[in-house]
Amino acid sequence: MRDRFTYEITLLKQRLQQLASSSRNALVEASNALQTMDTARAQGIIENDMCIDAEEVAIEEECLKLIALYQPVAKDLRLIITILKINTELERVADLSANIARSVISLSAHHCAIPNTMDLTTMAKQTDAMLKGALEAFICHHPEQARAIIQEDDVIDNLNHKHYDFAQHLLESQCPEMCSALDTIAISYALERIADSATNICEDIIYLNEGVIVRHCPQL
Numbered sequence: 001m002r003d004r005f006t007y008e009i010t011l012l013k014q015r016l017q018q019l020a021s022s023s024r025n026a027l028v029e030a031s032n033a034l035q036t037m038d039t040a041r042a043q044g045i046i047e048n049d050m051c052i053d054a055e056e057v058a059i060e061e062e063c064l065k066l067i068a069l070y071q072p073v074a075k076d077l078r079l080i081i082t083i084l085k086i087n088t089e090l091e092r093v094a095d096l097s098a099n100i101a102r103s104v105i106s107l108s109a110h111h112c113a114i115p116n117t118m119d120l121t122t123m124a125k126q127t128d129a130m131l132k133g134a135l136e137a138f139i140c141h142h143p144e145q146a147r148a149i150i151q152e153d154d155v156i157d158n159l160n161h162k163h164y165d166f167a168q169h170l171l172e173s174q175c176p177e178m179c180s181a182l183d184t185i186a187i188s189y190a191l192e193r194i195a196d197s198a199t200n201i202c203e204d205i206i207y208l209n210e211g212v213i214v215r216h217c218p219q220l
Contacts, residue, residue: 005070009079012062016083016090019055020135023090026052026097027131027194031124033104034114034187042101049098056091060084075208082208086138089197089204093131096190096197103183103190112180117166120187123159127191130156130198137202143209146202153199160192 026045033042063084066072072080107114114120130149137145167185170178206214 001070005066005072005076008062008066009076012059012066012080012083015055015059015062016087017135017139019052019059019087019090020138022048022052022055023093023097024128024131024135026094027124027128030097030100030104031121031128033101034124035121037104037108039105039108042104045101046098049094052091052094056087059087063087075211078208078211082138082204085204086201089200093194093197096194099190100187103186107180107183110179112183114180114184115166115170118163118184118188119159120163120184120191123156123163123188123191126152126159127156127195127198130195131201134198134201134205137205138208141205141209143206146205149202150199153195156192156195160188163188 026048029041029045032038033045063080066080067077070076130152133145133149137143137149164185167181167188170181203214206212
């Protein structure tokens with residue numbers, strides 16, 4: 001019984017890692033599409049999102065099946081709960097990446113350029129670094145690495161606030177760059193939400209390894 005449970009958990013973790021790779025690839029592709037205004041690449045991200053959605057549902061169903069069949073306790077239960085929560089965050093990352101892709105297509109259709117003041121490419125790279133680090137912390141069981149990544153979320157939040165203020169200025173000034181304001185703030189918001197998902201994953205990693213819930217805790 002225990003051997004079978006261990007085997008199925010191993011398969012489940014492998015599926016989650018594959019989903020993580022697909023979701024992070026969606027973010028990387030969205031970042032590249034943003035940098036080059038590649039609408040074909042952006043369209044590919046949107047089309048692939050349905051496959052990620054389907055896999056997220058399949059992983060959730062597998063988690064619920066394992067809970068029903070084996071009634072795990074202690075760290076085994078924490079592991080399945082963590083997989084369930086990370087699974088949801090990864091699907092959200094892919095959805096937000098698809099939203100970025102839609103904004104790229106919209107910017108291109110309206111022949112709008114992103115103002116130089118809004119450094120969305122740098123923000124995308126920093127967000128991807130957070131997500132990459134969070135996934136590595138999960139695979140390697142490194143709660144301290146997860147704690148360090150959580151602290152980086154403030155940087156992304158501050159960039160998003162800066163971009164929002166600048167986009168508001170564009171809308172109020174009615175300058176030629178005004179047409180890009182709504183799409184660029186949508187991209188900035190999506191990146192900020194992806195960084196939040198990376199933070200949530202890190203909080204789940206701490207819970208998995210230490211049994212401590214650190215959400216809303218100023219001291220991690």
